[in-house]
Amino acid sequence: MNDVIEPVSEALLVKAKAALGRRNLVFVGLMGAGKSAIGRMTAQVLGIPFVDSDHEIERVSRMTISELFAAYGEEEFRALEARVIKRLLNSGPRVVSTGGGAYVNERSRRHIKKNSLSLWLNADLDVLWERVNKRDTRPLLKTENPKQTLQNLMNVRYPIYAQADLTVVSRDVKKEIMVEEVLTALASLEKK
Numbered sequence: 001m002n003d004v005i006e007p008v009s010e011a012l013l014v015k016a017k018a019a020l021g022r023r024n025l026v027f028v029g030l031m032g033a034g035k036s037a038i039g040r041m042t043a044q045v046l047g048i049p050f051v052d053s054d055h056e057i058e059r060v061s062r063m064t065i066s067e068l069f070a071a072y073g074e075e076e077f078r079a080l081e082a083r084v085i086k087r088l089l090n091s092g093p094r095v096v097s098t099g100g101g102a103y104v105n106e107r108s109r110r111h112i113k114k115n116s117l118s119l120w121l122n123a124d125l126d127v128l129w130e131r132v133n134k135r136d137t138r139p140l141l142k143t144e145n146p147k148q149t150l151q152n153l154m155n156v157r158y159p160i161y162a163q164a165d166l167t168v169v170s171r172d173v174k175k176e177i178m179v180e181e182v183l184t185a186l187a188s189l190e191k192k
């Protein structure tokens with residue numbers, strides 16, 4: 001289902017589209033950063049197809065992410081994720097929201113760097129925790145102290161997410177504002 005999105009400035013949109021060109025726009029970042037929500041809305045505004053790699057993995061495997069982790073383990077999941085991401089990126093341009101661990105995986109990151117512009121939604125621990133603690137669909141957070149686990153993941157992953165082409169700080173503002181900031185980040189590339 002598409003959200004109703006308030007209009008963004010036409011000039012900003014034109015610049016953002018020109019900067020992206022025929023490349024995919026790939027959202028990376030931790031669980032709860034807003035990759036799926038903001039990615040979907042950004043695709044709508046840019047007028048290009050949207051796909052969420054977690055959803056695509058669940059669709060092709062006919063299993064949930066939790067079931068995949070339980071049945072095959074994380075390593076097999078990463079291999080499947082890398083294959084799905086490669087296929088999605090080779091039939092773009094699209095906006096692709098990745099699962100939280102995708103960009104951390106060397107194979108997936110290599111595919112993303114090849115033909116896409118990556119954008120890290122960088123959120124602090126409290127923002128992430130507020131968003132993820134309501135659902136238990138994330139196998140990596142099924143630990144004794146999930147908030148600490150999230151902090152540990154931030155410590156390991158943030159230096160890797162920082163390799164993304166663009167970074168936007170994700171916080172609790174209206175999603176439309178986040179989309180506008182994504183477009184502004186894209187547009188800033190045009191001048192370079």
Ligand SMILES: Nc1ncnc2c1ncn2[C@@H]1O[C@H](COP(=O)(O)OP(=O)(O)OP(=O)(O)O)[C@@H](O)[C@H]1O
Pocket residue numbers: 029030031032033034035036037038054097098099100131138171172173174175178
């Ligand atoms: N700017 C925002 N303000 C308020 N809530 C938000 C914002 N961005 C996202 N959310 C909400 O936070 C929750 C998590 O967002 P989302 O599912 O998009 O994260 P994600 O990065 O895709 O996480 P995952 O890696 O687990 O798939 C959702 O309920 C979403 O609606």
Ligand SMILES: O=C(O)C1=C[C@@H](O)[C@@H](O)[C@H](O)C1
Pocket residue numbers: 030031054065098099100101102137138139140
């Ligand atoms: O951060 C992660 O490693 C994950 C995030 C989710 O999007 C899923 O891809 C899965 O739960 C793993």
Ligand SMILES: [Mg+2]
Pocket residue numbers: 035036037052054097098099
């Ligand atoms: Mg998501």
